[in-house]
Amino acid sequence: MKALRALLMSESRILLRDRMAFFFTFAFPLLFILVFGFLMGDIGNVSESAMGIFVESGVDRTHLDETLAAAGSMAIEPFESAEALEAAVVDREVDFGLAWNGEALRFFYDANRVQENFAFQQVAQGLTTDFDLRRQGAMPSITVEPVDVGDVASTGWFQLVLPGILAFSVLSSGLFAVSGHLTAMKERKVLDRMVVTPMPPVALLIAIVIVRLIIGYISTLITLGVGVLVFGLKYDVSWLRFTVFIACATVGTMGFGTIIALVVRRPSSASNLANAIAMVMLFLAGIYFPIEFMPAFLRAISRGLPLTHMANAMRYATGVMDMAEIEFWAITFSFLGIAILLFPVLARYAVRPSRQ
Amino acid sequence: MNDVFLLARTYVATAIRERVTLFWFLIFPVFLLVVLALIFGRVGQEGEINFDVALVNQDAGSSDPVGFAAMVVDVFDGLAKPQVERQEPLFTLHRADQGEDPAEFLDHELTSLRRGRRAAVIVIPEGFGSSVFGQMASSESEGTPLIVYMSGTSVASEMAAEIVGQVLSGIDREILVRAGRFDPADAVTAETVWLGGGDDETLYVDFLLPGMILMGFFVNGLFGVPGAILFNRDRRILRRYWVTPVSVPRYLAGFSLGHLALCGIQFVFLFLLGRYAFGATVSFAQPAALLTLILGAVTFMAFGFLIAALARTANAGMATANILNMPMMFLSGMFFPITGLPAFLKAIVYVNPVSYLVNGLRVSLGVESAAFSPALAIGVPLGWIALSALVASRKLKWDVER
Numbered sequence: 001m002k003a004l005r006a007l008l009m010s011e012s013r014i015l016l017r018d019r020m021a022f023f024f025t026f027a028f029p030l031l032f033i034l035v036f037g038f039l040m041g042d043i044g045n046v047s048e049s050a051m052g053i054f055v056e057s058g059v060d061r062t063h064l065d066e067t068l069a070a071a072g073s074m075a076i077e078p079f080e081s082a083e084a085l086e087a088a089v090v091d092r093e094v095d096f097g098l099a100w101n102g103e104a105l106r107f108f109y110d111a112n113r114v115q116e117n118f119a120f121q122q123v124a125q126g127l128t129t130d131f132d133l134r135r136q137g138a139m140p141s142i143t144v145e146p147v148d149v150g151d152v153a154s155t156g157w158f159q160l161v162l163p164g165i166l167a168f169s170v171l172s173s174g175l176f177a178v179s180g181h182l183t184a185m186k187e188r189k190v191l192d193r194m195v196v197t198p199m200p201p202v203a204l205l206i207a208i209v210i211v212r213l214i215i216g217y218i219s220t221l222i223t224l225g226v227g228v229l230v231f232g233l234k235y236d237v238s239w240l241r242f243t244v245f246i247a248c249a250t251v252g253t254m255g256f257g258t259i260i261a262l263v264v265r266r267p268s269s270a271s272n273l274a275n276a277i278a279m280v281m282l283f284l285a286g287i288y289f290p291i292e293f294m295p296a297f298l299r300a301i302s303r304g305l306p307l308t309h310m311a312n313a314m315r316y317a318t319g320v321m322d323m324a325e326i327e328f329w330a331i332t333f334s335f336l337g338i339a340i341l342l343f344p345v346l347a348r349y350a351v352r353p354s355r356q
Numbered sequence: 357m358n359d360v361f362l363l364a365r366t367y368v369a370t371a372i373r374e375r376v377t378l379f380w381f382l383i384f385p386v387f388l389l390v391v392l393a394l395i396f397g398r399v400g401q402e403g404e405i406n407f408d409v410a411l412v413n414q415d416a417g418s419s420d421p422v423g424f425a426a427m428v429v430d431v432f433d434g435l436a437k438p439q440v441e442r443q444e445p446l447f448t449l450h451r452a453d454q455g456e457d458p459a460e461f462l463d464h465e466l467t468s469l470r471r472g473r474r475a476a477v478i479v480i481p482e483g484f485g486s487s488v489f490g491q492m493a494s495s496e497s498e499g500t501p502l503i504v505y506m507s508g509t510s511v512a513s514e515m516a517a518e519i520v521g522q523v524l525s526g527i528d529r530e531i532l533v534r535a536g537r538f539d540p541a542d543a544v545t546a547e548t549v550w551l552g553g554g555d556d557e558t559l560y561v562d563f564l565l566p567g568m569i570l571m572g573f574f575v576n577g578l579f580g581v582p583g584a585i586l587f588n589r590d591r592r593i594l595r596r597y598w599v600t601p602v603s604v605p606r607y608l609a610g611f612s613l614g615h616l617a618l619c620g621i622q623f624v625f626l627f628l629l630g631r632y633a634f635g636a637t638v639s640f641a642q643p644a645a646l647l648t649l650i651l652g653a654v655t656f657m658a659f660g661f662l663i664a665a666l667a668r669t670a671n672a673g674m675a676t677a678n679i680l681n682m683p684m685m686f687l688s689g690m691f692f693p694i695t696g697l698p699a700f701l702k703a704i705v706y707v708n709p710v711s712y713l714v715n716g717l718r719v720s721l722g723v724e725s726a727a728f729s730p731a732l733a734i735g736v737p738l739g740w741i742a743l744s745a746l747v748a749s750r751k752l753k754w755d756v757e758r
Binding site: 141 | 679
């Protein structure tokens, strides 16, 4: 117990003195959400987009005005000529344009907005259908009532991205914490000196885990807080689930990190390998783009990645996604299981003098 | 001259032999190109995207004089079959089994929707068919709406609901035509005009490929240059060079040549993959594009020297590169549009050389409109090269301190 207390003190001091570790634990997730929050906040949110419109003089625009009035919260900006409208679309003063000459609806798009045009075209298609019916005085025979089943009011895709980023930050800190720290201790021969003391190897791992767990938890709270305060995101956090999940996921991913510490010798290699694994998972785990957009084989890979399940569990704990209670606890305790399974075994092999 | 080429060859061989280097320089850009092209290159293309959708017909047993509910069911059944052989159907349709309680099935499907296992749930309510029939008889009557459940927090669900809406609007039009309420011959023509490019929309892979190539160069410069110099210095490998007739300028020449050769290898790999695996059509065989590529490779190499000059150890150099990597890549328009950023992030975009190079390369290939003046597009990267060269020439240490 005395050894553990001493190790806890020294690990805390090491972490507080290590500016880089501090940056990656606190500043990096914040940087991530600040950059992505502003970049991705409006992606796919057509209601926030602006459409330019030009109607030739003398042309009846009654039905068009009715159609646009029923189109929702999209901003409509009138233009004096088709040329001015085209220039505004190219200069991105408006997102897309519509010209009506009494015979045809002409929709103008910037050919290079490849990531957004699909959404604008869908809006255009809806406008055309509605306009057509109004012109011929026909009422739709089928009316559709969309119903949102979400419990939390959606503020956009980023609301779902943030818990994913939190899960990613838990994963990367877990992978780096043990692998980077142990290999650095090995390289500096600190571990060689420690293992000849009466310190049980598992005590060192427990000390690393406790300190990183506390710091990591505080970091996720700060990141979540920034999301709520800066970007106005809404979460209905279940603190019990959130806390238990972070604790279990951190120790579980540290277990994976311990495997990295076993297979590499240098701290730089450990962080490179951990970085590579985390990055590949980041793009395949449905954090930035929905899994449904992927081809079938990538969807299958995605479902096999721990980060996919971590992100879903984090979304559930923050109240933006539903999940069977049993599934959440199964994910949470599988990480705990991984830690329980790996730590004692690996403590024996990872916490030992460097290979000569 | 031989020693310069030998050093260049050593640089390339070492980079290719190092598994981690190989991952970041070659495998990761290739991986990202494949993933992004497979995901965003397919958005909205039928046969390339599949949504899990449930359909509940509560109107099956009721009196529907024309069979409108069955018509809706038939259309969705048709869309749940692949339109082209070996392609995925638009929807994977989930229907209640025979004898299954429809209310229980609906409950189960709504739970699945909340849990992200369904993209949308369509409910044809009881009385729907007779309501549509009533609408046909008198347009004044209020129809029974068809309910489309979706999840507002899921982009996939929003997109699926949008597509379901379009399908239903097509059915609606067909019904109106058959009822003589809508004349397709009098329907308005909707034309699409693409601006700022060719006659058609730019292919996503044409937009992505130049960004990926520059990302490869960027990662190569940011991690490769300080990594090679600082690790070689810290492990006292550089010291061994200085006892041979190789001078620092000749070492630098060999190093730079090797670095540019590695960029060339990256370019060839990514270009061939983009062209032959994903059908990219952009041609880099034009002076402006080639000059931008060379400017990009040199700028990022110079940036790497700047990091090497400012970092005391190899680990500190790698940490600095890691810190700069993400913000510089994402705040450049390489992957996402950078419109609507607040002033403090826009400031980063304006000093970030990657922004100018990515936009410059895309402009030269005709896949993006110019966001900066030509003077800035060339001046800012050249400014970074000059600054990096100045700092490196004064601060970069070629041997460990004794």
